[in-house]
Amino acid sequence: MIRKEKMTVVSQKMIAENIYEMILHGELVSEMDNPGQFVHVKAEEGIDPLLRRPISISSIDKKNNAFTMIYRTEGKGTKRLAQKNEGDSVDVLGPLGNGFPILPHHKGKRALLVGGGIGVPPLYELSKRLVENKMEVVHVLGFQTESSSFYMEEFASLGHAYAATVDGSLGTKGFVTSIIDDMDGEFDVLYACGPIPMLRALEQRFSDIEAYLSLEQRMGCGIGACFACVCPVQGDESGTEYRKVCSDGPVFPVGEVVL
Amino acid sequence: MNGLSIELPGMQLKNPIMPASGCFGFGREFSQLYDLNQLGAIMIKAVTTEPRFGNPTPRVAETDAGMLNAIGLQNPGLQKVMNEELPWLDQFDVPIIANVAGSMMEDYVNVAREVSTSPNVKALELNISCPNVKTGGIAFGTDPSIAKELTKKVKEVSSVPVYVKLSPNVANIVEMAKAVEDGGADGLTMINTLIGMRMDLKTAKPILANKTGGLSGPAIKPVAIRMIYEVSQHVNVPIIGMGGIQSAEDVIEFFYAGASAVAVGTANFVDPFACPGIIEELPGLLQDIGVDHISELTGRSWGKVDQKTYHRA
Numbered sequence: 001m002i003r004k005e006k007m008t009v010v011s012q013k014m015i016a017e018n019i020y021e022m023i024l025h026g027e028l029v030s031e032m033d034n035p036g037q038f039v040h041v042k043a044e045e046g047i048d049p050l051l052r053r054p055i056s057i058s059s060i061d062k063k064n065n066a067f068t069m070i071y072r073t074e075g076k077g078t079k080r081l082a083q084k085n086e087g088d089s090v091d092v093l094g095p096l097g098n099g100f101p102i103l104p105h106h107k108g109k110r111a112l113l114v115g116g117g118i119g120v121p122p123l124y125e126l127s128k129r130l131v132e133n134k135m136e137v138v139h140v141l142g143f144q145t146e147s148s149s150f151y152m153e154e155f156a157s158l159g160h161a162y163a164a165t166v167d168g169s170l171g172t173k174g175f176v177t178s179i180i181d182d183m184d185g186e187f188d189v190l191y192a193c194g195p196i197p198m199l200r201a202l203e204q205r206f207s208d209i210e211a212y213l214s215l216e217q218r219m220g221c222g223i224g225a226c227f228a229c230v231c232p233v234q235g236d237e238s239g240t241e242y243r244k245v246c247s248d249g250p251v252f253p254v255g256e257v258v259l
Numbered sequence: 260m261n262g263l264s265i266e267l268p269g270m271q272l273k274n275p276i277m278p279a280s281g282c283f284g285f286g287r288e289f290s291q292l293y294d295l296n297q298l299g300a301i302m303i304k305a306v307t308t309e310p311r312f313g314n315p316t317p318r319v320a321e322t323d324a325g326m327l328n329a330i331g332l333q334n335p336g337l338q339k340v341m342n343e344e345l346p347w348l349d350q351f352d353v354p355i356i357a358n359v360a361g362s363m364m365e366d367y368v369n370v371a372r373e374v375s376t377s378p379n380v381k382a383l384e385l386n387i388s389c390p391n392v393k394t395g396g397i398a399f400g401t402d403p404s405i406a407k408e409l410t411k412k413v414k415e416v417s418s419v420p421v422y423v424k425l426s427p428n429v430a431n432i433v434e435m436a437k438a439v440e441d442g443g444a445d446g447l448t449m450i451n452t453l454i455g456m457r458m459d460l461k462t463a464k465p466i467l468a469n470k471t472g473g474l475s476g477p478a479i480k481p482v483a484i485r486m487i488y489e490v491s492q493h494v495n496v497p498i499i500g501m502g503g504i505q506s507a508e509d510v511i512e513f514f515y516a517g518a519s520a521v522a523v524g525t526a527n528f529v530d531p532f533a534c535p536g537i538i539e540e541l542p543g544l545l546q547d548i549g550v551d552h553i554s555e556l557t558g559r560s561w562g563k564v565d566q567k568t569y570h571r572a
Contacts, residue, residue, distance in 0.1 A: 050525070240312050
C-alpha cells in the first residue's frame, strides 16, 4: 500500500561527485516489496520547490525499518535534500510503481544487470535479491567519469562488476555496450535501468532474451493520476494505447513500450 | 453540522471541496489512498468523443511555486468513460462533474448529450479553455460570441446543469463570463491554467515537448482570486473557484473573492491527501472567523472598506 510519512534521516553522505546516499527510517519501509520501486520525496515544506522528486530505492533493510536512496543533485529539490542531516525528517510518499520481477524459475540462471548513471542505484537491491534467488549476476555499470562512479565494490561483492566511463578514467572507455559486445557467454535474463539511448541499444542487442527495462520520465503525481509520464505501447496501430511510467512501470518487459 | 454543506445547481454537496479536472484522473488512483466519499464532488478528467493519446513527453515542468503541464487531454474516449469509469465511480456517494472537451462544436454537443445521461453525473464542466490542444480548446474560450453559442448548444442537449470553465488567457474575463451566462451557463468554474513556457539550460530549447503549457499551482493564485473577484460581481451564477489552492486558508480567500465552492488541482500532486486535509481543517477555521456556515463567506470582500475600522499605522 502507498503511504505518506515523515521519515527520519539516519545518515547522509556524498559517495561520488554530486551523488548522495541517504538512509531513511520509518514504518513505510514495511510496504516496500520489489526492487525497482521508487519513492516520491518532498525535500522541504512549502511551495518552493513545489513538486515531489521521484527517487529510486537502492536497498531495503526491513529488519531496521530503513531504506537507502542514492540520488544526484541536479535541481533545487535534490540540492535541498542534500542539505538534510541526521535526525532531520523527509516527507516520503511510497513505495510507488512496480519493480523488477524476481521469478523462482530463474533459480540457477545467469542475469546481466546494466545500469547507466543514476539508473545504477535500483540495481543494487535487485542484485542482492537475485543472488538470494541463487542466480549468477554480472553487472555492467556506466558512468560519465571515475569521480561520478559509485558502489563498484558493493556490486563486485555480489558478482562480476564491470565499469564503463565516457572518458575512460575507470574501466572501459565508452558506453556499457562497449563492454557487453566483448563479453563471453550467454545470459538468461537482462535487467537494465538508465538513459533511453542505453535502453534502446540494449533492446536491439537482446531482443531474443527475457529482459526488463526501467524507465525514467518527468512526473507530476507519481501515482498514475496526472498522465504526465505516459509512453506509447509498441505495435499499437490505434496510437492510443499507453503505459504510465509511474504506476504501470517504471519497469517494463522489453518490447512493451516505445523507447 | 460542520457548516460545510452547500447547494449548487444540480448538486447537493457535503462540502465545497472537489479535485479539479485533470488532476485526479477518474479517481481510481486516489481511491487507494483515502475514501473518496469524503469529497464534495469530483471533477473527472476531460472526456472527448474518441480516445486521445495527448501530447509527446516531457509533459510537465516545474516552475517557481507552480508547474507547467501540456498533457493534451489524454483520455480513453466517451464510450470507455461511460462504460467503465462512471459506473466504477458510482460506488461513491459523490456527485460527478464531467469535464467535456472537443475539437469542434459537434464534439462538445455529442459528448455532453451522452455523458449527462449517466446517473452520477450531476453537472457538466465545459472545457473551452484548455491551452494544450491545437484545435478547439482555447479557441472556444477566448471569443465571447463563440463561447456563448457553444454554451447554448450544449445547454440544449444536456440533461444536467452546465458550468463553463473560463480561461484566464483573455483580455476581458468579465466579458467572457457574461457571454457564457447569456448563453445559459448555470455556473462558472475558474480559472484554467495560464499559458507559459520554460527553457532547458543545457539544450536551450523549451522543456515541454509541446513548447508551451498551462501554468498552475500557488503561482497563479492571485490571478485566480482577482478574476473571481471581478467576475462574481457581474454575474448571477455561482463560481467554483480554482487556481493554486493548497490550504483551508486559501479556500477562505477564494470564498471572500466570490466563489461558492472550490476545486483543488496541483496540490493533489504535491500531497495526494490535500483534499481530505483541507476538508478536515475548514470547520476550525470557520469557527475562528466566527461564522456558522461557509456560504456566509462568499463575496465578503465586495463591500466597501469600512473607514471606521481602518487604522493607519
